[in-house]
Amino acid sequence: MAATVVCSSSNVEVVCQSVPVTSAKQAPICVLGTGLIGGSLLRAAIAAGYDGWGYNRSAAGAHAARTDGFDVTEDLSAALQRAAETAALIVIAVPMPAVEHMLSAIATFAPHCTLTDVVSVKAPVAAAVRAHGLADRFVGGHPMAGTAESGWAATDPGLFRDAVWAVGVDEGTRADPWRRVVRLALDCGSVVVPVVAAEHDRAVARISHLPHVLAEALATAGAAGGELALGLAAGSFRDGTRVAGTAPDLVRAICEPNSAALLEVLDDTLRVLGAARDSLRAEQSLAELVEAGHDARQRYESARRWEITDVRPGDHNWLEDLRSAGERGGVLTRLD
The missing domain is CATH 3.40.50.720 (NAD(P)-binding Rossmann-like Domain)
Known part of the structure; x- marks a missing residue:
């Protein structure tokens, strides 16, 4: 069968x-x-x-x-x-x-x-x-x-x-x-x-390899808050750091061979985060980032x-x- x-x-x-x-x-x-x-x-x-x-x-x-x-x-x-x-x-x-x-x-x-x-x-x-x-x-x-x-x-x-x-x-x-x-x-x-191979690698840099990098950064930021921060951590932290539980050598083996595409998307993401930081500092607002992220998530969920x-x-x-x-x-x- x-x-x-x-x-x-x-x-x-x-x-x-x-x-x-x-x-x-x-x-x-x-x-x-x-x-x-x-x-x-x-x-x-x-x-x-x-x-x-x-x-x-x-x-x-x-x-x-x-x-x-x-x-x-x-x-x-x-x-x-x-x-x-x-x-x-x-x-x-x-x-x-x-x-x-x-x-x-x-x-x-x-x-x-x-x-x-x-x-x-x-x-x-x-x-x-x-x-x-x-x-x-x-x-x-x-x-x-x-x-x-x-x-x-x-x-x-x-x-x-x-x-x-x-x-x-x-x-x-x-x-x-x-x-x-x-x-x-x-x-x-x-x-x-x-x-084709090149298009695959550019795509997975965004939806697979970048999430590994962001999960590692988020896990590091949470741990830097000490026992209180980790003790208060709940679903959003757990879900956002899930792939940080992957063996470090395996994460490197996944991400590093795609370094050119990953560097490009990291630069894009740092620009987005930098704009959010500047908006928060100047206007105490994350509206642009949050609305864009919500729209992008809705687009993912509705994709057929x-x-x-x-x-x-x-x-x-x-x-x-x-x-x-x-x-x-x-x-x-x-x-x-």
Whole structure:
């Protein structure tokens, strides 16, 4: 039984519900890195009917996965040789600093396998893939899901249900590998947003990486108020600092590879905060910031996706058509 996404659509909205269906057996997957995202992906894919196995650098992490009944090894070469023998889809699920090592091993042991990733930044991964001569079979990916927890113990096969999964449509992307990656995302319960790497990185700098930076700053400001401030802290402080509970090394691995885009949005945000500070000092007013922020939040809450139904992978101009649709809020909920 495979979990897929069945959706109905109108001009402005797509309503999705995950339901169990029977589907043709998919080609296997090999997940490199079985922490929160990679481990959850392995769990979700196997629940959806895939054959799958994984690699984890940590012996303790690999043992924990095996204890739960999943085929995870600390032997990278063995995992990749098995992938090469079975034409598996390889998923890179390690932080950006470890991507080069994974790609070097893939180039050695499984250079002809279809390849994707779930790293939070796309342009640096794509550049590294090209440098290792693996671009022909590569399709970038990024499921927009996660928690502040990490490691195999935090994995959840339902993590991607109804989540957005960004899938690359960069120039040179081939239709067959692209279909495999999209199918995996859909079978894990997600909806797919087609996007090119540079635009993805600029977007996630604003809605993912900046929130990490602001959460760290807010947590620091709260702690600077001493025990009284922390003792009075309630929902707004808790919610605003949630991702500051993420392991510091992981936050750096998420944010620092996207430094150019993050610096740009930090400058924008500092200008907004500076204007609010000046208004508060001169007029004792935060009206402009509060009203703009409220309007922006309302825009987020009222945003509706629409279903892309008229673009077929491999057709003339399909990559550009999908990129344009993704920019305008379009999503893929099925793959014909």
